[in-house]
Amino acid sequence: MADEPLVLGIETSCDETGVGIVRGHTLLADAVASSVDEHARFGGVVPEVASRAHLEAMVPTIQRALKEAGVAASDLDGIAVTAGPGLAGALLVGVSAAKAYAYALGKPLYGVNHLASHICVDQLEHGPLPEPTMALLVSGGHSSLLLAPDITSDVRPLGSTIDDAAGEAFDKIARVLNLGFPGGPVIDRIAREGDPDAIAFPRGLTGPRDAPYDFSFSGLKTAVARWIEAKRAAGEEVPVADVSASFQEAVVDVLTRKAVRACKDEGVEHLMIGGGVAANSRLRAMAERRCEDAGITLRVPRPKLCTDNGAMVAALGAEMVARGRAASAWDLSADSSLPVTDPHVPAPAGHDHDDHVHDHGHVHDHDHVHELSRKNLYA
Numbered sequence: 471m472a473d474e475p476l477v478l479g480i481e482t483s484c485d486e487t488g489v490g491i492v493r494g495h496t497l498l499a500d501a502v503a504s505s506v507d508e509h510a511r512f513g514g515v516v517p518e519v520a521s522r523a524h525l526e527a528m529v530p531t532i533q534r535a536l537k538e539a540g541v542a543a544s545d546l547d548g549i550a551v552t553a554g555p556g557l558a559g560a561l562l563v564g565v566s567a568a569k570a571y572a573y574a575l576g577k578p579l580y581g582v583n584h585l586a587s588h589i590c591v592d593q594l595e596h597g598p599l600p601e602p603t604m605a606l607l608v609s610g611g612h613s614s615l616l617l618a619p620d621i622t623s624d625v626r627p628l629g630s631t632i633d634d635a636a637g638e639a640f641d642k643i644a645r646v647l648n649l650g651f652p653g654g655p656v657i658d659r660i661a662r663e664g665d666p667d668a669i670a671f672p673r674g675l676t677g678p679r680d681a682p683y684d685f686s687f688s689g690l691k692t693a694v695a696r697w698i699e700a701k702r703a704a705g706e707e708v709p710v711a712d713v714s715a716s717f718q719e720a721v722v723d724v725l726t727r728k729a730v731r732a733c734k735d736e737g738v739e740h741l742m743i744g745g746g747v748a749a750n751s752r753l754r755a756m757a758e759r760r761c762e763d764a765g766i767t768l769r770v771p772r773p774k775l776c777t778d779n780g781a782m783v784a785a786l787g788a789e790m791v792a793r794g795r796a797a798s799a800w801d802l803s804a805d806s807s808l809p810v811t812d813p814h815v816p817a818p819a820g821h822d823h824d825d826h827v828h829d830h831g832h833v834h835d836h837d838h839v840h841e842l843s844r845k846n847l848y849a
């Protein structure tokens with residue numbers, strides 16, 4: 471519908487420069503430039519390399535998204551950007567660019583939370599989010615169980631990883647198996663040839679006295695690495711497919727078990743799974759089965775919307791506009807540890823954002839913001 475908010479979203483929290491354009495719940499463009507190849511030889515994301523890559527990709531990716539959506543920048547109702555959590559230097563590039571575009575175009579700016587965006591993106595695939603929705607977010611940086619009664623204003627953390635994130639565990643085991651980086655997709659593929667019950671790897675934090683919704687993958691990681699080392703020391707061949715399948719089964723078993731339990735305990739009927747690891751085929755299959763058994767409706771966006779992208783930021787920005795949430799102030803800063811309980815960063819009470827947006831008469835102020843943005847962009 472033409473009266474739904476048209477929002478451009480910018481995501482630069484890690485190694486993807488994502489620019490998405492959304493009208494209400496409809497995806498119009500999803501342009502992503504990834505620097506993953508530049509990090510591969512280091513076996514993980516190098517923050518400084520990521521920041522440089524964002525700088526180079528930002529303007530072309532924005533132009534590509536506008537072209538793909540067939541809209542003019544002047545038609546936008548707002549610019550949304552990931553304000554955190556994420557890598558400080560990488561976030562700064564996105565926030566600076568969003569400020570520059572928003573100010574130059576005279577549009578409101580919405581600094582939003584990366585995790586809430588991962589949840590909200592499902593509106594582009596399955597329509598409005600049920601309220602409440604339970605969300606399992608599993609990526610290279612996060613493993614969290616979140617209860618979201620209202621994605622624009624009320625997100626409650628139930629549990630999270632106490633050590634490695636789920637994706638990080640995939641990446642580390644892939645490294646031990648010499649499978650390259652990132653590890654998730656390749657383990658997913660190889661595991662299809664293996665037996666998930668071949669090796670009984672430990673299920674972390676599933677004892678009766680353990681925190682019911684927290685996760686731990688470092689014990690599993692160590693157990694898998696030791697098992698592989700022992701095989702190698704004995705001069706035996708490592709059964710890569712069986713190890714991959716058994717490791718993956720341990721991760722997926724714990725994730726789905728805890729997510730379903732949280733839904734039951736909280737009386738929530740809808741579970742969404744997001745983040746890069748949500749692309750995992752075994753996770754999707756097991757979650758489907760366990761949700762069906764428990765009478766829970768499962769929502770998992772297609773893989774391209776699960777990994778980091780700009781569409782998810784635009785989706786949450788559009789929801790902020792639709793619900794009349796306050797825009798962010800021009801001094802919005804990137805916050806590498808933005809709490810998950812803050813779906814967005816509104817301007818402080820009493821701050822009149824609109825005055826600033828339309829106040830292009832003040833040439834001095836205008837230049838000042840552009841100067842700041844330019845400094846941030848090229849520092």
Ligand code: KG4
Pocket residue numbers: 484608609610611612636637638640641652653654655658745746747748749750751776777778
């Ligand atoms: O959400 P994302 O793109 O970036 C972060 O915010 O971290 O997630 C990337 C993570 C990586 O650790 C990658 O190995 C993992 O998601 N991943 C997968 C799969 N595809 C990506 N893990 C398991 N199975 C997959 N198919």
Ligand code: ZN
Pocket residue numbers: 584588609745746777778
């Ligand atoms: Zn992410």
